[in-house]
Amino acid sequence: MNNLLDxxxxxxDTRAEVRTRRLAGRxxxxxxxxxxxxxxLGGAVLPMLPYDNSNGIAHASDLGDxxxxxxxxxxxxxxxxxGSLCSKCGGSVTQCPPGTTPxxxxxxxxxxxxxxxxxYLVSYNDCCGKAGACGDDCTRQERDRPGYRMGLAxxxxxxIANGGSGVHCTVAVVVGLAE
Amino acid sequence: MSRKSTVWFWLVGLALLPVGSRADEAxxxxxxxxxKERMSPGTNVFVNQMDMATSTIYIFSTKDLTxxxxxxxxxxxxxxxxxxxxxxxxxxxxxxxxxxxxxxxxLQIFDVPTNTVxxxxxxxxxLTQYTPDAxxxxxxxxxxxxxxxxxxxxxxxxxxxxxxxxxxxxxxSPGCYGIYPTENGYSxxxxxxxxxxVTFKLSPDGQSFTSRKSKKIFDVDEDPIFLASDRVNSDxxxxxxxxxxxxxxxxxxxxxxxxxxxxxKGIAGNWGASGYxxxxxxxxxxxMFMTMSSNRHEGSHHHGATxxxxxxxxxxxxxxxxxxxxxxxIAVVKGEQTNLFGxxxxxxxxxxxxxxxxxxxxxxxxxQRTDFGFATMIMGAx
Numbered sequence: 250m251n252n253l254l255d256x257x258x259x260x261x262d263t264r265a266e267v268r269t270r271r272l273a274g275r276x277x278x279x280x281x282x283x284x285x286x287x288x289x290l291g292g293a294v295l296p297m298l299p300y301d302n303s304n305g306i307a308h309a310s311d312l313g314d315x316x317x318x319x320x321x322x323x324x325x326x327x328x329x330x331x332g333s334l335c336s337k338c339g340g341s342v343t344q345c346p347p348g349t350t351p352x353x354x355x356x357x358x359x360x361x362x363x364x365x366x367x368x369y370l371v372s373y374n375d376c377c378g379k380a381g382a383c384g385d386d387c388t389r390q391e392r393d394r395p396g397y398r399m400g401l402a403x404x405x406x407x408x409i410a411n412g413g414s415g416v417h418c419t420v421a422v423v424v425g426l427a428e
Numbered sequence: 429m430s431r432k433s434t435v436w437f438w439l440v441g442l443a444l445l446p447v448g449s450r451a452d453e454a455x456x457x458x459x460x461x462x463x464k465e466r467m468s469p470g471t472n473v474f475v476n477q478m479d480m481a482t483s484t485i486y487i488f489s490t491k492d493l494t495x496x497x498x499x500x501x502x503x504x505x506x507x508x509x510x511x512x513x514x515x516x517x518x519x520x521x522x523x524x525x526x527x528x529x530x531x532x533x534x535l536q537i538f539d540v541p542t543n544t545v546x547x548x549x550x551x552x553x554x555l556t557q558y559t560p561d562a563x564x565x566x567x568x569x570x571x572x573x574x575x576x577x578x579x580x581x582x583x584x585x586x587x588x589x590x591x592x593x594x595x596x597x598x599x600x601s602p603g604c605y606g607i608y609p610t611e612n613g614y615s616x617x618x619x620x621x622x623x624x625x626v627t628f629k630l631s632p633d634g635q636s637f638t639s640r641k642s643k644k645i646f647d648v649d650e651d652p653i654f655l656a657s658d659r660v661n662s663d664x665x666x667x668x669x670x671x672x673x674x675x676x677x678x679x680x681x682x683x684x685x686x687x688x689x690x691x692x693k694g695i696a697g698n699w700g701a702s703g704y705x706x707x708x709x710x711x712x713x714x715x716m717f718m719t720m721s722s723n724r725h726e727g728s729h730h731h732g733a734t735x736x737x738x739x740x741x742x743x744x745x746x747x748x749x750x751x752x753x754x755x756x757x758i759a760v761v762k763g764e765q766t767n768l769f770g771x772x773x774x775x776x777x778x779x780x781x782x783x784x785x786x787x788x789x790x791x792x793x794x795x796q797r798t799d800f801g802f803a804t805m806i807m808g809a810x
Contacts, residue, residue: 354581378528379528388731392726393730395605395619395654396577396605396606397619397620398621399579399605402558404730405558405579410580413503413523413553414527414528414531415480415526415527415528416480
């Protein structure tokens with residue numbers, strides 16, 4: 250019975266995600282969201298990230314060298330981040346620290362890169378499975394929405410999809426252009 | 429004194445010493461460790477502090493904010509109180525190795541006066557892990573059922589029959605979040621991703637349900653509402669990021685919009701609502717208190733407020749604007765008198781405010797206390 254219910258929930262969640270993407274696709278300046286739909290199921294694509302779907306427009310140099318990105322909440326790609334920076338916890342802006350596991354799902358922000366004045370989709374995956382405080386919390390949370398729009402809800406732990414393990418820190422992975 | 433006398437003096441003195449010691453022993457009563465069986469009497473205000481490992485409900489005196497006791501559970505603790513304030517509920521998670529391992533979600537039922545666990549009910553391992561809000565753990569009107577928000581992130585609601593002490597139903601609610609029970613019967617509404625609400629009506633045994641979806645109530649992109657709510661008479665009231673009040677009715681079995689009040693409109697400074705528990709209604713006064721901040725911008729909606737506005741829900745006008753610092757959650761609680769309590773999100777302090785009806789229900793800070801960490805919920809008996 251539980252398996253049946255789990256299957257049902259999984260199905261309705263997928264349906265909801267599809268509907269959310271369709272809705273977002275019609276919703277004015279948030280039309281970027283239909284491009285982000287795939288990363289709601291981010292576990293499958295995370296190993297491939299960051300990828301470039303900008304046909305050569307978004308060069309790696311514009312995104313910033315991951316090893317040279319400042320540990321500063323004001324940095325552009327942290328615009329919707331809510332959590333500790335993994336770059337201050339033994340990882341990097343795109344790498345979870347050793348001994349942790351990236352969350353299978355993530356919330357998505359859209360941030361403007363001042364270098365090229367383009368909006369990028371940023372996937373904020375929590376890194377899960379360890380305790381221990383590290384770094385200061387970033388709480389910019391731009392375009393954050395409550396749990397009724399879960400794909401944009403930065404107040405949720407995203408380690409819930411990893412068996413509810415503890416949240417250690419958060420990465421900010423640029424996954425595409427929003428325009 | 430001669431040498432001989434000195435010797436006799438010491439011999440007599442030493443001989444008498446044990447007698448003196450025995451006399452002291454006879455008078456001495458050793459202390460024994462005991463347990464204070466009940467908290468000190470008086471009305472209470474409760475603070476739910478979420479933690480990744482051990483969440484705690486702190487219990488303070490409404491009179492002077494003395495810490496009277498606490499009860500605690502596991503990670504991401506959601507909390508609520510019985511109407512009389514004598515029973516506290518916490519739904520939280522327990523991982524076998526705290527940060528990893530096998531997990532178990534548990535509903536704990538606490539006797540508040542003795543701070544003891546009365547009962548534990550094992551829940552489906554799907555509990556939402558989200559900054560605590562009152563909308564995630566709610567009692568039915570007669571306190572027979574408790575409704576619990578799940579998110580894996582697929583959202584559903586677990587229904588527990590408290591009389592039976594067991595889970596009776598899991599209700600899928602994809603794309604919807606938050607639980608807002610009706611004032612009678614076994615129904616609750618939830619907010620959905622398209623700005624509508626769905627109202628679920630359960631059978632008396634909780635085994636079956638029907639649902640009705642409302643029209644679009646608000647614009648999720650342009651004017652999102654907080655999860656926080658309160659009742660004004662029989663209506664549900666929400667506040668949006670932009671400082672707009674949505675007054676809704678759930679009396680007919682489906683959510684209908686009763687009123688829309690743009691409270692901050694026309695006021696210079698780009699004001700909006702800010703915090704977590706952003707509204708609380710003083711029903712005796714007919715006044716809604718709201719946490720507000722100026723110069724709002726994308727991402728500022730969870731910052732601490734700089735003012736608390738007192739709004740007359742009948743006359744639809746702002747009565748006062750009290751300056752505050754970093755208050756993110758408020759609650760009107762009735763103790764010896766009615767006070768507003770607030771949480772300072774930066775300092776983790778609970779602040780007590782006296783309310784002055786003669787000056788438009790303006791606020792004056794009359795006490796503060798800190799014994800806890802990050803908290804977003806204040807509760808009191810009804």
